[in-house]
Amino acid sequence: MSITVFVPRDSAALAAGADEVAAAISAEAQSRKLDVTLIRNGSRGLLWLEPMVEVEHQGKRIAYGPVTPEDVKSLFDADFLQGKTHALCHGVTEEIAYLKNQERLTFARIGIIDPLSLKDYEAHEGLVGLKAALKLKPTDIVQQVLDSGLRGRGGAGFPAGIKWRTVAAASSAQKYIVINADEGDSGTFADRMVMEGDPFMLIEGMVIAGISVGATEGYVYIRSEYPDAVSIMNQAVTIATTAGILGSSVLGSGKTFNIHIRMGAGSYVCGEETAMLESLEGKRGVVRAKPPLPALQGLFGKPSVINNVLTMAAIPFILSRGAKAYADYGMGRSLGTLPFQLAGNIRFGGLVEKAFGVTARQLIEDFGGGTATGRPFKAVQIGGPLGAYLPDALLDTPMDYEALAAKGGVLGHGGLVVFDDSADMMEQARYAMAFCAIESCGKCTPCRIGSTRGMEVIQKMQANPSLAPAQTHLLRDLCGTMVNGSLCAMGSMTPYPVLSALDHFPEDFHLTKATHQAA
């Protein structure tokens, strides 16, 4: 009987040599005349173990990792195909504490199924949500999304149901569903893992959205840095079209829905929704002024639902298990779960889906195991390049949009980037300004020019510590101008990392407590 071996095809596994490992396993099996079926799954998200190979044994999956091609022979020698132990063996995958302690709703299938097997997808609750939605009135679908409390996962946390209701109520012969898969934030990779590990889930969510608001065309805007995600999504759309999930009669319902995969071209600001629309229309990705709201005049001027990948990926669960099942997770006005991404200088980096309310400390220490270098923790940047740097003293803050905001932080797309005590926070502040200067769309002066000035001011302090108090004053002024005079969050939130670095780590800016307060 053939033995099933899983070697992930997720980019994080590929970058660590998964293709070479898969080839070595095939070759070794062949030379030993063993019957092995190789499945290229998504990643379980235990990224420090990638490439993580799993063997199916007596109905359970046994994990081995991180596996190099050189380890393969010894794995066979140890009889890993029978689930036997080995230095790289981690036992039954589901029992690994990192996974076991999660609440995986969106990531329930990822790493388990073959991403491009519809059969696998359906065997794991796939399409149940869509089938349920097809039996509902469109307004009832929107009501489910409203009741679930689902908020946008792209950063702003706007309630998805309200957006959908606005688009549903707009009258137009043509409406669009647009998925923001630009995922430009450093420290985030959950959108990528969804697209590479469970593309049909995103497709199913989009079809449900289309039916509920009366849109027949969907676009997925994927950044060019994710060629594997683009390729898998394209294949998944073709498969879904052939299977009648997409096309002129979704699952025989007579309703039309088509999906177009588009690739970005290396611009961070194209993750801002109106810049993304411009880019999708074939223009420079410059931010549009609002109003008009994209919900009313979005893509090609038509009413459009714009949602992040994770927002849309939560939809099939909500329709399949019900709004309440989703809203039972979380706290306050942050309901459901968030796939957190543990990144940077962290020992056990990866994907941790938890209900809102988990603290940064639980994520970094209990799941993440502290820094990768073993040196003391210094700071965590939460929410991408526009997110604040938080010190140890704030780590007990629950991960909840409002609770974090109260501490001067932002949750953004749920990425946590950990730094050890070797980090120079003044340099991190300089980088934040430099990044804004590079990526600014150029529309507003405070963002375009202010960021360059900000970078120069910090460089002066770096070159000459005695200038620090006076330059700090200037830097604060500049940040105030950027906050107040920028059209979008690129300019108005770059001060978050800059000022949080300054406020929490004044010594890195050559400031003593006294001079800091004066500044």
Add this chain to the structure above:
Amino acid sequence: MNSATQPEMQVVAKAITRFQAVPGGLLPLLHAVQEGLGYIPPTATQSIASAFNLSRAEVHGVITYYHHFRQTPPPKHTLAICHAEACQARGCRSVINKADALLGTSHGSHSGHNPVHDAAKSESDWHVEPTYCLGLCATGPALMLDGQLHAHVTPAKLEALIARANTKDAS
């Protein structure tokens, strides 16, 4: 200025036929041209502009707005090293400095963060560019070399990757 060759213009013409009627088809067209040729020949701008009812300046504006598009033929190797925060936290600065030392670039210095991405053309076989996140933030430093992703990069590993690519060229 590089003048597009006959076969190059055929690639452009094919892409135009394919994307002319597609809503918002300009970006997919530019991607198709760059995928086919490795770059977007400046002399192709006129035919692209006519096909999309745009001015040459508008098409040029789009091409130059996006970091991904290039207007000169790429050298043998393209090395995109992640400069973003999660990779910084995992030591990418030493990898960037190593690339500077081996390939004669200056991305590690502050001036290397210059807003002008399509920096001065070097005569070398290597094009080195900064990239801001490859989605490998838990296993950085990360880079993409000729379309292949690499994680856990160290200065020594970078040197080996470069040497391997150069040896392949020589053989």
